[in-house]
Amino acid sequence: MAQKNGKHIHHTKAYIGVWIALLVFTAITVEVSYHDYGTWNIAVAMLVATIKGSLVCLYFMHLKYDNKLSQVAFISAFVFLGIFVSLTASDVLFRPIPPALAKVKEIRGPAGAEVAKMKELSAATPELVNHGRELFQTNCVTCHGVTGQGNGPASTALNPKPRNFTSAEGWKNGRAPSQIFKTVSEGISGSAMASFSTLPIEDRWALVHYVHSLTPNPPPDTPATLAAIGIQEGGAAPSKPAAEAVELPISLAIDRMVEEGKK
Numbered sequence: 030m031a032q033k034n035g036k037h038i039h040h041t042k043a044y045i046g047v048w049i050a051l052l053v054f055t056a057i058t059v060e061v062s063y064h065d066y067g068t069w070n071i072a073v074a075m076l077v078a079t080i081k082g083s084l085v086c087l088y089f090m091h092l093k094y095d096n097k098l099s100q101v102a103f104i105s106a107f108v109f110l111g112i113f114v115s116l117t118a119s120d121v122l123f124r125p126i127p128p129a130l131a132k133v134k135e136i137r138g139p140a141g142a143e144v145a146k147m148k149e150l151s152a153a154t155p156e157l158v159n160h161g162r163e164l165f166q167t168n169c170v171t172c173h174g175v176t177g178q179g180n181g182p183a184s185t186a187l188n189p190k191p192r193n194f195t196s197a198e199g200w201k202n203g204r205a206p207s208q209i210f211k212t213v214s215e216g217i218s219g220s221a222m223a224s225f226s227t228l229p230i231e232d233r234w235a236l237v238h239y240v241h242s243l244t245p246n247p248p249p250d251t252p253a254t255l256a257a258i259g260i261q262e263g264g265a266a267p268s269k270p271a272a273e274a275v276e277l278p279i280s281l282a283i284d285r286m287v288e289e290g291k292k
């Protein structure tokens with residue numbers, strides 16, 4: 030091979046040059062990984078990989094000093110690979126988002142939309158209160174009782190006792206809607222009050238407004254109580270608790286898609 034013309038031994042400089050070029054391209058790969066160029070991510074990665082691969086083949090594997098036929102064979106292999114990859118990419122990358130995925134995106138929404146939705150749901154409507162009343166009968170009465178006085182059938186065995194919603198006494202998180210939302214979403218550790226984060230946020234807010242309607246002189250939310258669950262005036266980015274609270278597990282999102290499909 031290359032020994033025929035004996036050239037390769039004189040190429041120490043070229044080797045060092047190639048080595049440096051490979052390091053530079055590696056640095057580029059690392060640098061690029063910090064940015065999101067969307068569809069171009071793949072293109073850049075492929076380009077860098079191809080250039081690095083070619084350099085290694087040409088210099089370290091001596092293809093550059095090999096006979097023309099091997100060069101043609103090798104380079105055409107690369108060209109064909111490029112054609113296959115770009116044809117596949119031109120199809121895959123530009124396909125519309127599958128309806129199922131689009132649905133999941135719509136349910137979860139971008140962070141801004143989540144905040145907007147939380148904000149909207151944090152205001153009570155008669156529909157939400159009614160929906161909350163129904164959900165309360167199936168999810169909460171065993172402990173909190175049909176009238177929310179904390180005297181459900183399971184309450185006798187519990188310590189601490191379930192909260193009596195018709196009294197202002199003993200509330201740990203507080204009685205403002207966003208504070209009740211925190212309780213319903215996260216539960217109260219060290220008690221039988223579990224997290225209901227698997228319920229969709231619409232349902233959780235419905236429960237919140239119903240429970241809120243049961244409490245004496247229901248205290249309203251303040252900018253501070255809203256901010257504590259990530260709802261800021263002016264729709265600023267959600268703080269961590271809200272992002273967590275509105276996160277839908279994929280399994281639940283799929284259930285909802287199936288449900289909506291049945292309607």
Ligand code: HEC
Pocket residue numbers: 165168169170171172173183187189190191192199200201202203204209212213217219220221222223225236237240
């Ligand atoms: C398995 C029993 C049980 C069920 C079911 C239950 N809770 Fe509770 N809940 C409790 C107990 C016990 C407490 C008191 C916790 C404490 O004092 O630490 C409580 C407390 C609360 C509080 C008061 C939080 C505070 O600030 O002190 C709210 C609000 C509440 N529950 C809402 C609900 C809603 C809404 C449901 C139905 C979706 C529900 N709970 C279902 C047991 C239950």
